[in-house]
Amino acid sequence: MQDLDMAITRSAAPVGVRHTSLERVADAVQTVSIDLGERSYPILIGSHLLAEPTAWAGLPKSAQTFVITNATVAAHHGELVQQALQAQGHRVSVVHLPDGEQFKDWNSLNQIFDALLSAGADRHTLLVALGGGVVGDMTGFAAACYMRGVPFVQVPTTLLAQVDSSVGGKTAINHPLGKNMIGAFYQPLRVLCDLSTLATLPAREISAGLAEVIKYGPIADMALLDWLDGHIADLRALAPDALAHAVARSCQIKAQVVGADEREGGLRAILNFGHTFGHAMEAGLGYGQWLHGEAVGAGMVMAAELSCRLGGVDRAFVQRLTRIVAAAGLPVQGPVLDAADNAGRYLQLMRLDKKSVGGDIRFVLLARPGLARVQSAPDALVRAVIDHCCSAAVRVPF
Ligand code: NAD
Ligand code: GLY
Secondary structure, eight states: OTTSOOOOEEOSSOOOOOSSHHHHHHHSOEEEEEOOGGGOEEEEEETTGGGOHHHHTTOOOOSOEEEEEEHHHIIIIIHHHHHHHHHTTOOEEEEEEOOSGGGOSHHHHHHHHHHHHHTTOOTTOEEEEEESHHHHHHHHHHHHHGGGOOOEEEEEOSHHIIIIITSSOEEEEEETTEEEEEEEEOOOSEEEEEGGGGGGSOHHHHHHHHHHHHHHHHHHOHHHHHHHHHHHHHHHTTOHHHHHHHHHHHHHHHHHHHHHOTTOSSGGGGGGTTHHHHHHHHHHHOTTSSOHHHHHHHHHHHHHHHHHHTTSSOHHHHHHHHHHHHHTTOOSSEEOSOSSOHHHHHHHHHTTSTTOBTTBOOEEEEEETTEEEEEOOOHHHHHHHHHHHEETTOOOOO
């Protein structure tokens, strides 16, 4: 991946110049393209993007456009989005979903369908997902299903959603027996990443989003990891130019991977670096105890440790990645999920991972720094890594 030239284009008409040189850098709108033939679309990235009419121009209009969001996000950014759509001639209805991963389910999905059906929405009705990954995944799935498919736009307002979940067309709800188990691949028309929306996001959520930025380094781009080593503090402080670079570079890498393997026949699985261990932590602790990005943070350290023991990276690399994860405000050790047989519990949970084949756990491991591959590993080695990397004393830093 790191050898591929990932072209980034700047939009022909960068939007407004504001007060300081820092803001000027960030205010230029960057466009990253997802190339999927007739399903291709742009990701627009910039500060104050949602106030920019060109960001909203040319979207399909039917009798009503539905903004799907939640009360938390709507309180900060709902009015701006509504006004921007109205200024383009859309008649806007807003659907508020309950806020939280525990509501990423059939009931919330049905709230969207209830609103669409009772308003007589047709198959040209545009849905706008305004929020983090939970709102984005559910709106995308609703768009995929309603009348067998209506257009939708992603307006991600968390760092995690801007660098990962809004891009690439994975949509889903959770099932009591598993996370994201019911879903569809369905691409949006456009992704609008307004970096300014992150100003209202709690610091803990910024750290969680950084986990998904960091992951792109070890799997695809060591230059990004080098850059992150010196810029984590800037990112946590929401420095506009640093954010613009991190979001754009993450989207470029994701665009490249999705463009090559939209439906995860193989390559796309590398985007799950650290997630096999991380998903076990989330499920074992109970969803919501640790944020997804926190589990991925500790999970990446464990995946790097396993890679090291298999000869893919050296110890210095593991230590470096651990330092960067810690600097991001993320845990670097996994929790103990079962005092009697912790490794056994991890293995049991990891066998449920979507990448598992016939009970054989498939990990995303590093063949070398900057190059990932999906492979299994001997249980005894995995047990040793879990024993080495987990602690009953670990707490999330927030
Ligand atoms: P989230 O959507 O729950 O958002 C986190 C919290 O921040 C919520 O309370 C939300 O209301 C609030 N929030 C959002 N934007 C805000 C803002 N600008 N200001 C203040 N508060 C704001 O969580 P998330 O981390 O964005 O997404 C996690 C979800 O994404 C999970 O369900 C995960 O499965 C999914 N995901 C999907 C993909 C994919 O490819 N589709 C990839 C990664 C994760
Ligand atoms: N977040 C992993 C993927 O989109 O494939």
